[in-house]
Structure formats: structure tokens, C-alpha cells
Amino acid sequence: xxxxxxxxxxxxxxxxxxxxxxxxxxxxxxxxxxxxxxxxxxxxxxxxxxxxxxxxxxxxxxxxxxxxxxxxxxxxxxxxxxxxxxxxxxxxxxxxxxxxxxxxxxxxxxxxxxxxxxxxxxxxxxxxxxxxxxxxxxxxxxxxxxxxxxxxxxxxxxxxxxxxxxxxxxxxxxxxxxxxxxxxxxxxxxxxxxxxxxxxxxxxxxx
Numbered sequence: 549x550x551x552x553x554x555x556x557x558x559x560x561x562x563x564x565x566x567x568x569x570x571x572x573x574x575x576x577x578x579x580x581x582x583x584x585x586x587x588x589x590x591x592x593x594x595x596x597x598x599x600x601x602x603x604x605x606x607x608x609x610x611x612x613x614x615x616x617x618x619x620x621x622x623x624x625x626x627x628x629x630x631x632x633x634x635x636x637x638x639x640x641x642x643x644x645x646x647x648x649x650x651x652x653x654x655x656x657x658x659x660x661x662x663x664x665x666x667x668x669x670x671x672x673x674x675x676x677x678x679x680x681x682x683x684x685x686x687x688x689x690x691x692x693x694x695x696x697x698x699x700x701x702x703x704x705x706x707x708x709x710x711x712x713x714x715x716x717x718x719x720x721x722x723x724x725x726x727x728x729x730x731x732x733x734x735x736x737x738x739x740x741x742x743x744x745x746x747x748x749x750x751x752x753x754x755x
Contacts, residue, residue, distance in 0.1 A: 554745045556654050557647035559686045560668050560679040566591050567601070569635035573609070576601055576634060585678075589667040590638045595674045597667045599638030606637065644669045647676055651684050651745065658684075690746035692717040703740045707733070720748035727755045 565583045567576060567590055579588060580603070587602035605628055612629040631637045645654050645666045654666060658681060668677040696717045704713050711733065714726040722741050728734065738750045 553650050553743075554687055555647065556645055556649045556651065556668055556679050557677075559651065559683040560647065560677040561683065562677045564589065564667070564675055564678040566595075566675060567634050568592065569598070569633065571601075571634040573606070573632050573637065576637070577606060585665065585680075587663070587665045589642060589675055589678070590634050590640075591675060597642045597644060597669050597673055597675050599635070599640035600642045600663075600665075600667065601634055601638045602663070602665075605639060642667055644673075645679065646670070651687065654679055655684055687745040688720060688748065690720075692720065695720065695722070695744060695746045698744050699741055702744070703737070713737075720746055721751060722747055722749070723751045723753060725753045 565579060565585055565588055567579065567588050569590060569592055571579075571590075576588065580586065587600050589597045590599040590601060592598050608627075608629040609631075628637055643657065643661045643663055643666060645657055645668055647668050647670070657666060658664065665678055665680045667675055668679055670676055696715075699715065699717070699722065704711070704715075707713075711728070711730070712726075713724065713728070715722055715724045717723075724737065724741075734752065734754065738752070741747055741750050
């Protein structure tokens with residue numbers, strides 16, 4: 549009983565804004581402003597990702613404009629205050645994700661590394677796109693009808709023995725209703741339905 553999985557390549561932005569090592573500070577700021585992004589991958593050669601410059605990498609120039617760092621943990625940030633090129637500003641190695649990773653995997657990487665965007669790279673480290681937090685949320689735009697259809701075909705239809713199950717989907721919330729003789733199926737059903745991309749919550753009104 550497995551629901552289909554969306555992967556990063558299903559939601560990522562394929563046309564990614566990127567820079568080279570020699571991009572200047574001002575170029576980077578202008579590019580981020582123009583494309584409304586919070587970070588850009590740094591490429592070398594034919595497109596291999598070697599780092600990422602984010603807003604956090606750019607801010608020390610303003611943060612330490614009028615003084616030296618006062619705390620030891622500010623030294624690394626302060627060192628970027630004098631940087632003028634992407635290769636001096638970038639965080640390296642870049643935190644990346646592969647196009648065949650699940651959305652859950654991408655979300656965990658973002659949360660663990662505290663980043664808003666991830667370069668999507670192939671097995672050679674070549675840039676294929678970028679996935680952002682907002683991209684990961686796209687699955688919650690799935691129509692209720694589409695979610696309903698997937699639950700019927702990928703969850704309910706695979707129950708053995710077959711079970712007559714009454715449920716509805718409203719704004720991504722799935723409500724199960726009616727009799728269910730085998731109570732051991734309840735946690736299994738809930739877990740399988742939550743695995744369907746776009747499901748916001750599962751509610752039980754079973755007899």
C-alpha cells in the first residue's frame with residue numbers, strides 16, 4: 549500500500565540563475581534583486597556547482613561596516629565583510645540535492661542546514677535547477693479531486709482483503725467515515741494516506 553511520490557525534479561525550477569567565481573558583490577546583489585531570489589549557486593567549468601552565495605553571505609558587509617566583531621563566533625562572518633568576489637563570499641562546499649530525491653528528503657536538508665534554496669545537481673555535480681521552500685509547497689496546490697483519485701487507486705484499491713471505505717477530501721484534509729471491522733488497519737491507513745502528496749491532515753470518524 550504505497551502512494552506515489554513526487555520528487556525534486558517534479559517541482560524544481562529548471563532555469564536557474566547562477567554566477568561564476570569572478571562575479572562581483574554588486575553584480576550578485578543586482579542579480580538577486582532582479583530575479584527575486586535569496587541565494588545563487590556558483591559554477592565553474594561547464595556548470596559544476598562549487599558553492600552558494602546567499603543573502604547571509606552578503607550581509608556582513610553591512611553588519612560590520614562601523615566596527616570589528618566583538619564575539620569569537622563573529623570572526624568568520626566578519627571575514628566576508630571585505631570580500632568583493634563570489635569565490636570569497638560563497639559558502640563551500642555547496643549544500644545540494646539530487647533531482648530524484650523525494651520532497652521530504654529535500655525538506656529535511658533545508659531544515660537541517662537552515663537554507664531556503666538548494667541547487668539541484670546530477671551525479672557529476674552539474675547544475676540542473678534549483679528547488680526552494682515555495683517549490684516544496686506546490687504539492688499542497690493539488691486539487692482535492694486529484695488527491696481523492698490517488699487515495700482510491702494507490703491506497704484503498706491495494707487493501708487486502710478489500711475494504712469498503714467512505715472518505716472525502718476537502719482543502720487537502722481527508723476524513724474517513726463509516727464502519728471499519730479491522731481496527732488494526734487504522735494506523736496503516738492513516739500513514740498511507742498522509743504519504744499522498746498534498747494531504748494536509750487525516751481525520752477519523754470511523755465506527
